Amino acid sequence: xxxxxxxxxxxxxxxxxxxxxxxxxxxxxxxxxxxxxxxxxxxxxxxxxxxxxxxxxxxxxxxxxxxxxxxxx
Numbered sequence: 219x220x221x222x223x224x225x226x227x228x229x230x231x232x233x234x235x236x237x238x239x240x241x242x243x244x245x246x247x248x249x250x251x252x253x254x255x256x257x258x259x260x261x262x263x264x265x266x267x268x269x270x271x272x273x274x275x276x277x278x279x280x281x282x283x284x285x286x287x288x289x290x291x
Contacts (some may be wrong), residue, residue: 222282225281225282233237240269243272
C-alpha cells in the first residue's frame with residue numbers, strides 16, 4: 219500500500235507541479251510540504267482535505283486506501 223508521501227510525489231510529478239506552488243496554494247510552508255512528501259510528518263485532517271481538493275482526488279486515494287483517484291461527492 220502506497221504511503222501518503224508516495225501519493226503526493228506521484229500526483230505532483232504526473233501533473234508537472236512544483237512543491238513550492240502546491241505549498242503556497244494550500245497555505246502550507248514549503249518545508250512542511252516536503253516533510254509530507256518524505257513521510258517525515260503527517261498532515262492534519264484539514265490539510266489532507268485541502269490537498270485532496272487541490273488535486274481533485276479523494277482523500278482515500280491520498281491516504282492509500284483506494285487506487286482510484288476519482289473524487290466522489
